[in-house]
Amino acid sequence: MPMIGLNCRGLDVRIAGVRVVRDLDLEVRPGEFWALLGPNGIGKTTLLRCLAGLHEPSAGEVLLESRNIAELPRKLLARHIGMLQQHTVYVFDSSVMQTALTGRHPHLGYWEREGHRDLEMADGALHAVDLVGFAGRSVTGLSGGEARRLAFATLLVQDPEIMLLDEPTNHLDLRHQVHIMGMIRDRVRDGRHAAFAALHDINLAARYCTHVIMLFGDGAWCAGPAADMLSEASLQRLYGCPVERIESSGGPRYHPRSS
Amino acid sequence: MMPTAQRRLLFLLLAVLSAASVAVAAALGSVSLGWGQWWAALLDSGSEFGELVWRLRLPRAAAAWTVGALLSLSGCLMQVLLRNPLADPYILGVSGGASFAALLGMSLGVATAVLPALAWAGALLSILIVFSLARGEGPWSGTRLLLTGVVTASGWAALISLVLTLGPDGSLRGMLFWLIGDLSYARLPGWALAILLLIFALCLGMARSLNVLAMGETTARLLGEPTRKLLWVVYLLASVLTATAVSIAGNIGFVGLIVPHLMRLLVGSDHRILLPAAAMFGGLFLVLSDTLARTVLAPRQLPVGVVTALLGVPLFLLLLNRARVKQ
DSSP: OOOOOEEEEEEEEEETTEEEEEEEEEEEOTTOEEEEEOOTTSSHHHHHHHHTTSSOOSEEEEEETTEEGGGSOHHHHHHHEEEEOSOOOOSSOOBHHHHHHGGGGGGSOSSOOOOHHHHHHHHHHHHHTTOTTOTTSBGGGOOHHHHHHHHHHHHHHHOOSEEEEESTTTTOOHHHHHHHHHHHHHHHHTSSOEEEEEOSOHHHHHHHOSEEEEEEETTEEEEEEHHHHOOHHHHHHHHTSOEEEEEETTEEEEEEOOO | OOOHHHHHHHHHHHHHHHHHHHHHHHHOSSSOOOHHHHHHHHHOTTSTTHHIIIIIIHHHHHHHHHHHHHHHHHHHHHHHHTTOTTOOTTTTSHHHHHHHHHHHHHHTTOOGGGHHHHHHHHHHHHHHHHHHHHHOSSSOOHHHHHHHHHHHHHHHHHHHHHHHHHSOGGGHHHHHHHHHOOOTTOOOOHHHHHHHHHHHHHHHHTHHHHHHHTTOHHHHHHTTOOHHHHHHHHHHHHHHHHHHHHHHHOOOOSHHHHHHHHHHHHHOSOHHHHHHHHHHHHHHHHHHHHHHHHHTTTTSOOOHHHHHHHHHHHHHHHHHHHHHHHO
16 A cells, blocks of 8 residues: 655645635655644634645645645545544434444445445444444434544544544543544554644643644744754744743653743 | 344335335225225226226325325435424425416416426426525535525415415415315326436435435535535435425425434434335325325315324324433
8 A cells, every 4th residue: 555645835725814824835744643733713723624625725735645635536535534523513313333434435335335344443443442332322422522532433434544633632531632642643653644633732742743833823834843843932932821841751741831 | 223134124114014005095085995895996997996996096195105205205305405304395495486386377277287297397496596596606505505495485485475365266275275285186197206216216325425414514525525516416306306296296294304303213314224214104104194184084185284294293292202211
């Protein structure tokens, strides 16, 4: 299987008159786990949507390998790029298993039904996100954290090389935050997958991510390896709030400085 | 996911019940047949009641089944299209256009046989109006479609009131029956059945796409659906189903809302199971409703739309209550 990466070239993204990024050149390679950091409302979700082909850039292009994603059929795109959305709302009731199985949709033909292997994948994914025994449960009865884990399981079942994640740890308790972030890191380390996650928790980014991109507003951005990017000064500039670096046994941690 | 064996059993059961409902419809009416008479009539159309069964009751029952299936299928599609479990086949104005055309025809004294064609033309006009106004440029907007459809429906309602007010008194009763929904003059035209089967097959083919569409437009796109195209296809198919049903039987209410709902509660929301189940149950439900409409006050006949609502409401509330208890 070829290793697939995502490339941005001269990307300009705007939404409702707000400039998210200007002239963004970025390469997301297999094996990399990117953290997308920035204050509220700066356009993190819009950038993710643009990388997923849901939002049209005002200039530049997003390339999957060497092909512009705007020109690829959605079905093909969905086999290589997947996105965990920030919110999932279920209007119609469905079972947890059936929802996880929707991840197979782009891999199946018009009349095709899910086969044994698809069921196994869904089963494995529910197991991986700690939803064992939930298969027959109704999705409308899930708690916020359980629904979040189900959405992540669906992404695992979809199994795209590029995983775009919009605040993956939303609604999750401490154990499951660490569990999910660890799972993304392990998946990326196999050298076939890449992840690109909008995060608010700098310490999760510091602990799990290999690379960081920061959005400062009005199109300004800065990207690079996590170790070079994360510093008191850069975070202070990013969030407009004094930040203190503390050394811990697991590496540096960042906290808002108490005034 | 429903196990295959269970799913087959469900479909078989619904098919058998459908056939049974048609058989019952053939036996009951202002003249009720005994077992022997009924059997003799079924075997020989030249026998004493053969004419009654084969020329009147069976075609009417077949029409009822088809209309019920058309409406239920349309209801399922409209609910996914608007992502709203309260959507019904009439919400986007298709039936308004059909009714206006049919009522106008009645007030002008057009022959009864021409009314379905007239109604279909009115429905088509309404579909085209809503389609061209709501389409526009840019991304899909369910809200725009809903508003355009609902406002168009209101426009038709005003025109219908106008026809009712200005039309000759002699045709008022016929118009009223049309608006309530009535199968008295319904005969099963082959084209309606052909439309049903064709669209049913298409929908079954895209049932998995409907499943992801029900999870939201963005989710569906992320899972590989070209949603803009898909949603317009769903709109057109649902509208054609509604137009066909209305042109045969007028505005039979409630079936297209309640049957998809009931079936969702019973079989879940996987459209590969939901669509066939809803179509068959809708057919069965309307055949039984129409049989009741013919017999309850026999020899007087009620418009079937009255019966569907009277039956549907308690049935629905009962099931809703049971579903809540189960959870």
